[in-house]
Amino acid sequence: MSRMDQFLAQLPKVELHLHIEGTLEPEMMFALAERNGIALPYRSPEALREAYQFDNLQSFLDLYYQGAAVLRTRDDFYDLAMAYFKRCDQEQILHYEIMFDPQTHLNRGVRMNTMMEGLVGAQQDAQRHYGASSNLILSLLRHLPEEDGIAALEQAKPWQHLINAIGLDSSERGNPPSKFKRAFELADSYGWHRVAHAGEEGPADYIWEALRDLQVRRIDHGVRCQEDAQLVEYLIHHQVPLTVCPLSNVRLGVYNDLRQHNLKQLLELGLCVTLNSDDPAYFGGYLTTNMLAVQNALKLSETQWIQLTTNAINASFAPVERKMALKQRLTSAVVNYHLGPTSQVAGA
Ligand code: HPA
Numbered sequence: 350m351s352r353m354d355q356f357l358a359q360l361p362k363v364e365l366h367l368h369i370e371g372t373l374e375p376e377m378m379f380a381l382a383e384r385n386g387i388a389l390p391y392r393s394p395e396a397l398r399e400a401y402q403f404d405n406l407q408s409f410l411d412l413y414y415q416g417a418a419v420l421r422t423r424d425d426f427y428d429l430a431m432a433y434f435k436r437c438d439q440e441q442i443l444h445y446e447i448m449f450d451p452q453t454h455l456n457r458g459v460r461m462n463t464m465m466e467g468l469v470g471a472q473q474d475a476q477r478h479y480g481a482s483s484n485l486i487l488s489l490l491r492h493l494p495e496e497d498g499i500a501a502l503e504q505a506k507p508w509q510h511l512i513n514a515i516g517l518d519s520s521e522r523g524n525p526p527s528k529f530k531r532a533f534e535l536a537d538s539y540g541w542h543r544v545a546h547a548g549e550e551g552p553a554d555y556i557w558e559a560l561r562d563l564q565v566r567r568i569d570h571g572v573r574c575q576e577d578a579q580l581v582e583y584l585i586h587h588q589v590p591l592t593v594c595p596l597s598n599v600r601l602g603v604y605n606d607l608r609q610h611n612l613k614q615l616l617e618l619g620l621c622v623t624l625n626s627d628d629p630a631y632f633g634g635y636l637t638t639n640m641l642a643v644q645n646a647l648k649l650s651e652t653q654w655i656q657l658t659t660n661a662i663n664a665s666f667a668p669v670e671r672k673m674a675l676k677q678r679l680t681s682a683v684v685n686y687h688l689g690p691t692s693q694v695a696g697a
């Protein structure tokens with residue numbers, strides 16, 4: 350490991366764009382399929398992993414929704430989330446905001462209570478065991494009608510205090526943000542924040558729409574913003590956070606190669622860029638792996654890495670005291686790293 354890689358491994362981290370269904374590793378998919386008596390159309394976890402060759406977003410989504418069908422019980426959701434939280438502890442990810450897609454599960458007979466009990470139970474245990482903080486983002490599937498999304502929101506009403514934000518994901522092209530104006534207004538009445546995927550495969554116009562019609566606080570992905578100079582100006586001026594997911598973009602063909610990715614450019618233009626893993630079980634790695642791959646391809650400075658993490662802390666929906674504590678953890682970790690192992694500053 351190079352010195353820079355060691356620096357990245359030990360750096361305190363925050364993750365803001367993570368689909369919990371996208372952390373379902375093939376081994377766990379097989380274990381849950383067996384536990385629930387479900388047959389999978391693959392011989393082994395290895396055979397499944399070999400099928401993860403995607404041409405675009407839709408070819409990924411087809412496998413991703415198929416895989417999520419093994420999730421049935423409270424314990425399935427708990428075990429899924431807990432495996433990711435444990436991983437976060439190993440990677441110094443101290444705060445995470447995880448999306449889940451209730452419609453994927455409701456539409457095959459899994460109840461909202463089942464999902465929520467599993468996810469919230471795991472969040473509470475992660476806080477207790479690891480001292481980590483987390484938020485839940487209920488994400489609507491944009492390929493389905495708005496009414497279906499509104500029905501899911503109505504089922505989530507009893508849980509509204511344990512959910513932090515509404516999101517929007519799935520097939521972007523042909524499903525513009527404006528389709529979900531009423532659903533986002535309902536989420537607003539629950540007191541939730543608003544985020545949406547936009548400008549991943551879809552055009553820069555969808556980013557404008559998400560800002561204007563859905564009043565989002567963050568844009569998930571957003572890398573296609575550079576197709577509109579005025580939009581870039583707006584994003585810089587208002588410091589709208591972008592949750593960028595480099596390995597996801599390469600795996601889904603948004604960029605052919607990580608060296609062509611615009612993450613560093615966007616950062617240097619002054620946008621509030623954050624780095625995230627999206628669906629790590631499908632795209633070749635968790636947050637640290639994304640960071641190491643970006644470092645290898647784009648060579649960021651230590652200051653730029655600290656900026657990315659600071660951006661993520663600022664862009665998070667954590668309470669202000671937690672944000673201050675996270676910034677302190679970041680500062681002490683950087684200082685300690687430079688002082689070396691013999692003279693540690695307290696709090697790191
Ligand atoms: O990157 C994504 N884009 C859209 N929908 C998704 N659902 C999981 N990951 C994604």
Ligand SMILES: [Zn+2]
Binds near residue numbers: 366518546
């Ligand atoms: Zn995503």
